[in-house]
Amino acid sequence: MQEWRTEQGPVMASPAWAALSAHHAEIGGRTIRELFGAEPGRPTRMSLDAAGIHADLSKHRATDETLRLLVSLAEERGLPARIDAMFSGARINTTENRSVLHTALRIPRGESLVVDGVDVVAEVHAVLDRMEAFCDRVRGDEWLGSTGKPIRAVVNIGIGGSDLGPVMAYRALRHQSRRDIDFRFVSNVDGTDIVEATQDLDPAETLFIVSSKTFTTQETMTNAFTARGWLLSGLGPDADVSKHFVAVSTNAGEVEKFGIDTANMFGFWEWVGGRYSMDSAIGLSLMLAIGADAYRDLLAGFHAVDEHFRHTDLDRNLPVLMGLLGVWYRDFFGAQTHAVLPYEQYLERFPAYLQQLTMESNGKRVTIDGDPVGVDTGAIWWGEPGTNGQHSFYQLLHQGTTLVPSDFILFAQPVNGVGDHHDKLISNVLAQAHVLAFGRTADEVRADGVADDLVEHKVMPGNRPSTTLMLDRLSPYALGSLVALYEHLVLAQGVVWGVNPFDQWGVELGKVMAGQLLPALTADELPDLSHFDPSTAALALRYRSLRGR
Numbered sequence: 001m002q003e004w005r006t007e008q009g010p011v012m013a014s015p016a017w018a019a020l021s022a023h024h025a026e027i028g029g030r031t032i033r034e035l036f037g038a039e040p041g042r043p044t045r046m047s048l049d050a051a052g053i054h055a056d057l058s059k060h061r062a063t064d065e066t067l068r069l070l071v072s073l074a075e076e077r078g079l080p081a082r083i084d085a086m087f088s089g090a091r092i093n094t095t096e097n098r099s100v101l102h103t104a105l106r107i108p109r110g111e112s113l114v115v116d117g118v119d120v121v122a123e124v125h126a127v128l129d130r131m132e133a134f135c136d137r138v139r140g141d142e143w144l145g146s147t148g149k150p151i152r153a154v155v156n157i158g159i160g161g162s163d164l165g166p167v168m169a170y171r172a173l174r175h176q177s178r179r180d181i182d183f184r185f186v187s188n189v190d191g192t193d194i195v196e197a198t199q200d201l202d203p204a205e206t207l208f209i210v211s212s213k214t215f216t217t218q219e220t221m222t223n224a225f226t227a228r229g230w231l232l233s234g235l236g237p238d239a240d241v242s243k244h245f246v247a248v249s250t251n252a253g254e255v256e257k258f259g260i261d262t263a264n265m266f267g268f269w270e271w272v273g274g275r276y277s278m279d280s281a282i283g284l285s286l287m288l289a290i291g292a293d294a295y296r297d298l299l300a301g302f303h304a305v306d307e308h309f310r311h312t313d314l315d316r317n318l319p320v321l322m323g324l325l326g327v328w329y330r331d332f333f334g335a336q337t338h339a340v341l342p343y344e345q346y347l348e349r350f351p352a353y354l355q356q357l358t359m360e361s362n363g364k365r366v367t368i369d370g371d372p373v374g375v376d377t378g379a380i381w382w383g384e385p386g387t388n389g390q391h392s393f394y395q396l397l398h399q400g401t402t403l404v405p406s407d408f409i410l411f412a413q414p415v416n417g418v419g420d421h422h423d424k425l426i427s428n429v430l431a432q433a434h435v436l437a438f439g440r441t442a443d444e445v446r447a448d449g450v451a452d453d454l455v456e457h458k459v460m461p462g463n464r465p466s467t468t469l470m471l472d473r474l475s476p477y478a479l480g481s482l483v484a485l486y487e488h489l490v491l492a493q494g495v496v497w498g499v500n501p502f503d504q505w506g507v508e509l510g511k512v513m514a515g516q517l518l519p520a521l522t523a524d525e526l527p528d529l530s531h532f533d534p535s536t537a538a539l540a541l542r543y544r545s546l547r548g549r
């Protein structure tokens, strides 16, 4: 086992932090207009390319010196050493004593990475091969349901990382998915989710994938039991459910207990965090949808960005620079949120996916050593596909009082080239980034002939920063590269802040309390609620009474 230790100390004690504070006092008030005016070569100098992603970082409230100081901060915080430690399998997730090796999920076949005496690359490819063989059988109508019918509906049951990645990626790539198989995703313990997902399906043609790293998650297990009941009520009590259920998990014991043959289980490893797992066997539904070759292209996209992140100097390293700019706005400008605005309808769930990735990772108040962080950490991430957002919340982005750094994502080639839709789409995204950055002054508004009493209403303050990411076409490779970009951005930010981006202790207490409340809501006898606060106890009693208990 490779031991890994950190004694980083607070980020504010870092000399680069003090230098950044002084630098912010000096240039924080300069506008993007002024920066462009002073530096004609800015767009070229501040753009870079990584694994097919072209990134324009010029519309930021940052100079070369800002980037230099941010990179110094990352160096002082030990980012290069942490990157090496992660890729080599050291147990950098110290609060759970685990390696962090999602990058091993996409190392090409034939290479090797030995961790604790095991070649994890060989294990990864053995699972990928099993997944491929299974997917070929289902897609080739060789895997038959218990009545002999081929599979025409696949329902992934999972939540958090066992849902958001699969559903995001399926929606992103459904243009190259099998259209004769219905793909559905059930996550919420709210019964509506599973009822709506199954009510028009034929159980004889339905395959459930129960996806859960732990196989103990309340929502997933509740939905899995309900799915089994639905199947048996449709096919009769003697139906062979093994033809309709497979599992993706690290927990073979619980999979067996549920009644799924472990021959139909696809494993992964404790060194894959839930929110970093979409390219593990958790992606089985996606492989069923797009096929194994396309799935391997997705892995290649991930790997290309891994290589970039691992081997590129910090000052040309895209995930590092984007992560550092996020720290710059969060801690020196007080930006509380970060928007992701994909101008690609197929990426409709990408912002939701990034919410778990970023906020479960860096929504932390203490450092990896357990001390208060002392500065603001992870921003609130959110977003919607363009152009819908323009007719909704962009008013606030343009003229509100809150600074919202934004990422615009666009693709040069349309997936669906209908008429002039795509050119119009792209004109919109470029226009939005332009207006956010450069705005419109009162003089310019007046020069347009606007009446005096409306001038201030029409002034666009501008100076609102954004990154533009332009890719060629939304392909599995491109999607993999984008996800890896944000995975590594999260690590860069976490290391600077000194938090552990790989644990999620903050979600545990709510689960425990729900477990304690459940019997209080359902027991025949009025339970003792005195250990809950009076508000919660009163609401529980009201619920019982409204349910006639």
Ligand SMILES: O=P(O)(O)OC[C@H]1O[C@](O)(CO)[C@@H](O)[C@@H]1O
Pocket (backbone or CB within 6 Å): 159, 160, 161, 162, 211, 212, 213, 214, 215, 216, 217, 220, 274, 275, 360, 504, 507
């Ligand atoms: O895959 P599992 O074990 O069901 O967990 C689902 C999700 O629950 C969480 O632990 C949070 O509750 C996530 O980190 C994880 O992705």
